[in-house]
Amino acid sequence: MSTPHHDGEALIPRPSLTTAALRAAVAQIAPAYLGQFVDHLDQATEQAARQSTVAPLQGFLAQWGEFVAIHRHPAKAARLQELERKVAEITDREALTAVLAEIREITDAARRDVAGE
Numbered sequence: 001m002s003t004p005h006h007d008g009e010a011l012i013p014r015p016s017l018t019t020a021a022l023r024a025a026v027a028q029i030a031p032a033y034l035g036q037f038v039d040h041l042d043q044a045t046e047q048a049a050r051q052s053t054v055a056p057l058q059g060f061l062a063q064w065g066e067f068v069a070i071h072r073h074p075a076k077a078a079r080l081q082e083l084e085r086k087v088a089e090i091t092d093r094e095a096l097t098a099v100l101a102e103i104r105e106i107t108d109a110a111r112r113d114v115a116g117e
Contacts, residue, residue, distance in 0.1 A: 009073075010072045010073055011028070011029050011072045011073070011074065012025060012028055012029060012072050014068075014069065014072070014113060014116075015068060017061050017065050017114065018061075019041060019060075019061070022037070022061070022064045022065060022068055023037060023038075023041075025068045025072065026064065026067070026068065026071075029068065029071050029072050030067075030071045030077075033067070037064060040060055040063070040064070041060060043056075044056040044057050044059065044060035045057065062111075062114065065110075065114035066107065066110040066111055066113075066114055067110075069109075069110035069111075069113040069114050070106060070107075070110045076106060079102075079106065080103065080106050083099050083102055083103050083106075084103070086099050087099055087100070087103075
């Protein structure tokens with residue numbers, strides 16, 4: 001089922017920063033990435049157990065929270081993918097700097113979204 005939305009409007013509300021909420025969000029907005037989500041969760045859980053620290057799980061939640069923050073806005077996700085493709089093709093240093101700056105703007109905004117800012 002697709003959710004009607006206007007340009008720039010989120011497909012889903014911002015989920016809480018829990019594995020269950022993020023898994024549901026990924027399943028809804030980017031189901032092709034669900035396998036990667038589960039694999040990364042397994043790796044983070046194993047690493048946390050080996051190291052006796054929650055840091056790997058916190059990193060997992062931050063990374064997937066940012067992923068959801070970007071992908072719940074289809075235009076933003078498409079723009080990020082376009083910029084990532086450009087990085088591989090650019091030969092001009094000034095153009096590369098501009099593209100990397102725009103990527104950083106998108107990821108910084110996602111990080112702020114996850115933090116609720």
